[in-house]
Amino acid sequence: MALAAIYSLFIINKSGGLIYYKDYGSAGRIDTNDSLRLASLWHSMHAISQQLSPIPGCTGIDLLQAHNFDLHCFQSLTGTKFFVVCETGAQNMETLLKVIYELYTDFVLKNPFYEMEMPIRCELFDLNLAQVIHKYRVALLGR
Amino acid sequence: MQFFGGGSLTSVAPEVTPSPAAPPGTGTGANAQVLYVFNRNGVCLLYREWHRPLHTLDPTQDHKLMFGLLFSLRSFTSKIDPTTAEKGNLGVPLLPGQGCSFYSFKTNTYKLNFMESPSGIKLILITHPRTGDQRDSLKHIYNLYVEYVVKNPLYAPGTPIK
Numbered sequence: 001m002a003l004a005a006i007y008s009l010f011i012i013n014k015s016g017g018l019i020y021y022k023d024y025g026s027a028g029r030i031d032t033n034d035s036l037r038l039a040s041l042w043h044s045m046h047a048i049s050q051q052l053s054p055i056p057g058c059t060g061i062d063l064l065q066a067h068n069f070d071l072h073c074f075q076s077l078t079g080t081k082f083f084v085v086c087e088t089g090a091q092n093m094e095t096l097l098k099v100i101y102e103l104y105t106d107f108v109l110k111n112p113f114y115e116m117e118m119p120i121r122c123e124l125f126d127l128n129l130a131q132v133i134h135k136y137r138v139a140l141l142g143r
Numbered sequence: 144m145q146f147f148g149g150g151s152l153t154s155v156a157p158e159v160t161p162s163p164a165a166p167p168g169t170g171t172g173a174n175a176q177v178l179y180v181f182n183r184n185g186v187c188l189l190y191r192e193w194h195r196p197l198h199t200l201d202p203t204q205d206h207k208l209m210f211g212l213l214f215s216l217r218s219f220t221s222k223i224d225p226t227t228a229e230k231g232n233l234g235v236p237l238l239p240g241q242g243c244s245f246y247s248f249k250t251n252t253y254k255l256n257f258m259e260s261p262s263g264i265k266l267i268l269i270t271h272p273r274t275g276d277q278r279d280s281l282k283h284i285y286n287l288y289v290e291y292v293v294k295n296p297l298y299a300p301g302t303p304i305k
Contacts, residue, residue: 027227030222034222041233048208049250053197054194055175058250064249067244068226085223
């Protein structure tokens, strides 16, 4: 039975800057500078993949499959990208990303003190996100 | 399923090269079929397109961009890998076997399948997004490359395959 463990979550603003990063159990600790670099790298590669598309209308990478992990990405209509690093073969990650997007709109965008494109420092967002991730893990492990 | 430009786009017959037959149901509508082979220095040894509706850049730029993307993606996946503790720094060129590498990525319009041999030969196959795992096909293509190209005494390594 595959345990769809989520290793980490990144949220990137429309210019490619990292606004949120949460680690849920990676083997190696990624420090702040590296996480910023990885986020911008992903942003550029997402854009390049659109340019390389042989068919018009490409919206960028949705899923990256590597030998040790999978990476699911969701881009909102405004260009904010949510991507999650998870175990290979994880199911329902797209739904999870959409739920996280909903939390983002509810607790971050509707927060009057939150400045657009700045790093996310909203308690309610953190709380609800932790709840969702926990619920998600329990649901999968319980099966 | 996306339909582009209406009408029927008939499949382009592949040129006579040592390449496997295109999967069934390809070459129509929104299916793309393109193959790239690069060596470790970024020289494009082989480029074949069986169906490619959109050409954004001229061929040399396209090859460079493709190679650059793969190079950076490998660096990225090796660094973001959650299962190994010891990671090198971003931007350090990676050897063919070093670090976790990806084997495919999918967008809404195409799927890119990738394989790198220990000698640094990179095989890229672009297919329809719903194609399954192509790692075996890529291994097959690599074997053909070894059989017909590497063992050809008249072939000079590092030059495009003719």
